[in-house]
Amino acid sequence: MLVLLLVLSIQTTLFKELRPFGVAGQVILLFVICAGIQFGISIGAIVGLVAGLMFDFVVSTPAGLGSIALGVTGATAGLYLYFFPSPIWWLRMISIAIVSVFGEMYLLIAQAMVGLGVVLELRLLTIIAVVTTINIVLSPGFFLITRWTLSERKKES
Amino acid sequence: MAAKNSTQRRAIILLTLTSIMLVTLDLQDSPRVAGLRSVFGSLFYPIEGVARVITRPVGNAWYGVTHYNKLLDENSLLRQQVAQQEGATVAAAASVRLSQELLALNGLPTLAGINAVTAQVIGESPTSFSQTIEINQGAESGIRVGMPVLNAAGLIGRITKVFNNRSFVMLITDPDFSISVKVVSTGRKATESTLQGVASVTTSTAVPLEPISNTPESETTTTTTTIPIAGFTAVVTTLPATPQGLTSITIPLASDLDVRETGVIQGNGPTRQPTVRFIDNSLRFGSIEAGVPIVTAGGSRSLAPPDVLIGVVSRVVERVGSAGPLLEIEIAAELTNLSFVRILLYQPITEKKSP
Numbered sequence: 001m002l003v004l005l006l007v008l009s010i011q012t013t014l015f016k017e018l019r020p021f022g023v024a025g026q027v028i029l030l031f032v033i034c035a036g037i038q039f040g041i042s043i044g045a046i047v048g049l050v051a052g053l054m055f056d057f058v059v060s061t062p063a064g065l066g067s068i069a070l071g072v073t074g075a076t077a078g079l080y081l082y083f084f085p086s087p088i089w090w091l092r093m094i095s096i097a098i099v100s101v102f103g104e105m106y107l108l109i110a111q112a113m114v115g116l117g118v119v120l121e122l123r124l125l126t127i128i129a130v131v132t133t134i135n136i137v138l139s140p141g142f143f144l145i146t147r148w149t150l151s152e153r154k155k156e157s
Numbered sequence: 158m159a160a161k162n163s164t165q166r167r168a169i170i171l172l173t174l175t176s177i178m179l180v181t182l183d184l185q186d187s188p189r190v191a192g193l194r195s196v197f198g199s200l201f202y203p204i205e206g207v208a209r210v211i212t213r214p215v216g217n218a219w220y221g222v223t224h225y226n227k228l229l230d231e232n233s234l235l236r237q238q239v240a241q242q243e244g245a246t247v248a249a250a251a252s253v254r255l256s257q258e259l260l261a262l263n264g265l266p267t268l269a270g271i272n273a274v275t276a277q278v279i280g281e282s283p284t285s286f287s288q289t290i291e292i293n294q295g296a297e298s299g300i301r302v303g304m305p306v307l308n309a310a311g312l313i314g315r316i317t318k319v320f321n322n323r324s325f326v327m328l329i330t331d332p333d334f335s336i337s338v339k340v341v342s343t344g345r346k347a348t349e350s351t352l353q354g355v356a357s358v359t360t361s362t363a364v365p366l367e368p369i370s371n372t373p374e375s376e377t378t379t380t381t382t383t384i385p386i387a388g389f390t391a392v393v394t395t396l397p398a399t400p401q402g403l404t405s406i407t408i409p410l411a412s413d414l415d416v417r418e419t420g421v422i423q424g425n426g427p428t429r430q431p432t433v434r435f436i437d438n439s440l441r442f443g444s445i446e447a448g449v450p451i452v453t454a455g456g457s458r459s460l461a462p463p464d465v466l467i468g469v470v471s472r473v474v475e476r477v478g479s480a481g482p483l484l485e486i487e488i489a490a491e492l493t494n495l496s497f498v499r500i501l502l503y504q505p506i507t508e509k510k511s512p
Binding site (some may be wrong): 005006008009010012013014016017018019020022023024025042043045046049051052053054056057058059061062063064065066067071106107111114116118121123127131 | 180197281310332
């Protein structure tokens with residue numbers, strides 16, 4: 001939980017400032033994807049739901065919306081372990097790219113479902129491209145963080 | 158293993174139901190969710206503060222690397238603009254002062270009579286989809302949800318979430334932003350006409366202080382208005398002391414005064430200009446042209462007071478049928494580099510709680 005709070009604080013400070021092409025990187029999304037890819041559907045979904053809930057409380061979108069979107073994203077990422085039980089680094093990278101796209105889309109779909117204004121325009125492609133690229137670049141570090149965080153939790157339980 | 162799976166499944170179901178319940182409650186503006194947000198914000202704020210201190214140098218370095226050339230160009234451009242506007246500011250301040258005095262004299266509300274809080278922008282939205290900013294003033298400063306937020310150029314948005322010492326501002330470009338506005342257009346060109354009992358009526362932009370009369374100066378009363386008020390032309394009204402001494406009287410024609418149509422402005426995202434809809438198809442002042450100013454409409458139910466500048470019409474899209482024209486608006490405020498903003502502590506009568 002503490003690690004999630006730290007990731008959230010990085011999201012709301014550093015990645016609010018670093019905006020390549022005007023797009024904010026989504027490290028919370030990356031954290032959830034890494035958890036899902038390493039620990040499977042259930043852990044991915046739980047981490048996504050909790051991380052999303054925390055994220056919802058610091059943004060102005062309705063609380064719970066990001067939680068559902070990130071929960072589904074975590075579960076989607078967890079499918080990697082179902083299809084490829086042995087870790088192959090380049091397959092993981094491709095999975096991160098694909099799930100990042102899905103993650104952004106889930107958030108948009110969730111917003112549209114509750115009637116929030118969603119503008120579909122070319123900028124959406126830029127957002128997806130930048131978020132995906134940032135996620136791929138940062139993924140090695142985040143794999144280590146999620147592995148350390150969730151393994152510790154495992155031992156404790 | 159089975160027990161572990163069962164626990165995980167239960168956790169997922171519980172969290173999902175919690176999320177759905179929160180979405181439902183938050184969409185109905187439940188005070189409980191607002192309370193939860195506030196509690197989480199209070200807990201999270203110190204952690205975020207520490208993270209901000211640590212990460213700020215990285216952010217500054219990034220900004221320096223990516224925006225250095227732009228910053229230099231912008232700096233020289235701004236210096237030019239400041240030089241040009243210094244003179245204009247003095248005249249504008251005098252006009253505003255006079256306008257406020259006139260409004261106060263007639264018992265009309267003015268922006269000067271509304272208390273305001275100045276706040277610093279401390280962050281943008283952490284997502285790329287919502288157009289919001291975070292400011293460092295909150296409920297402790299009297300800020301409430303819905304209050305209008307301005308910068309020096311005009312309206313930039315409204316408060317959407319308030320915590321004890323910070324708030325979120327939904328920018329005017331957010332697709333969920335909408336507010337009633339007035340389209341201000343000058344009327345038809347002045348025409349010369351004759352009034353009953355008056356030899357001639359002329360409209361003039363000149364500001365002569367002497368009466369235009371052949372009668373001795375002592376027999377004439379002169380009233381002058383010398384400073385132009387935004388939207389209409391200053392005129393001289395010269396009234397004769399006696400009917401026999403009448404020469405000329407100059408008054409603004411009704412058709413010269415501003416004519417207003419109302420509509421609703423709505424954001425369209427950061428890359429597209431906001432649009433004004435619901436403009437009456439049969440306009441009182443003919444057609445709307447580019448460059449016409451857009452200001453807030455005000456009224457007992459509007460979240461903003463009247464006459465706050467929003468921007469100017471950049472394009473008019475004519476539509477068939479009774480839909481009326483669609484106006485694309487160039488916002489007066491620069492929303493990409495906001496540093497300090499002003500929150501008007503204004504609440505419409507319908508929103509004010511009775512003591």
